[in-house]
Amino acid sequence: MKPDILIDSVSMNAMGWLRETVNFPTPQSQSDTVIVPGRNSPIRFTEALGRVSYQPRSFELTFSMLGTRAAFDQMVSEIANRFSGHLVQVICSEEPELYIVGTVEAVPTYDPLTAKGQLVLSCTDGDAYRYHVSETVVTISGSGTVALENDYMPVVPTITTTAETTLNWQVGGDTFRKTVSAGVWEFPELELLQGTNTVSISGTGTTTFRYREGCL
Secondary structure (H helix, E strand, O other), rough: OOOOEOOEEEEOOOOOOOOEEEEEOOOOOOOOOOOOOOOOOEOOOOOOOOOOOOEEEEEEEEEEEEEOHHHHHHHHHHHHHHOOOEEEEEEEEEOEEEEEEEEEEEEEEEEEOOOOEEEEEEEEEEOOOEEEEOOOEEEEEEEEEEEEOOOOOEEEOEEEEOOOEEEEEEEEEEEEEEOOEEEOOOOOOOEEEEEEEEOOOOOOOOEEEEEEEOOO
């Protein structure tokens, strides 16, 4: 299969572009240190909030085509009008289950000697995490225990209940208990970490957890 890039679900191959290179480097952590006189090691704030935060992700996509200058200009115009300066979702054909969000800018060049045009789409403000294309949805009817599996990115799920429901869960050494009526709820305390997160449900209705996972 020919390697492809989808931008907002639009195939670059279908638009006549041949993918040459893809550069999705891992984002760097947000690091800050303070050097204190008399100390042999600095004070590091990389995990000051209890977890590592990351800088925006930069990435670069290079495409090419063979043809006349007029055909190249037309293809570039179509891409620029559609995507340049816009916040878009980018999917690589090798990892169709993940997408990246960022604003792309177009830089075209054309070589008349070889009749080859090249287009570079670059981004400097992309989200640090790559997101799962499909949301994770877990549903339980009545009482019981649900296991919510999560990728690396912490996320707070949206909870939908159809009747009065009591939820119990534990984060570290802290235990939480919430009783809610039918509706849609979000609790910042119920932040899903990487791995299996367990929540106990007491009620007669249907409880649905919905969240989008992410990874670096």
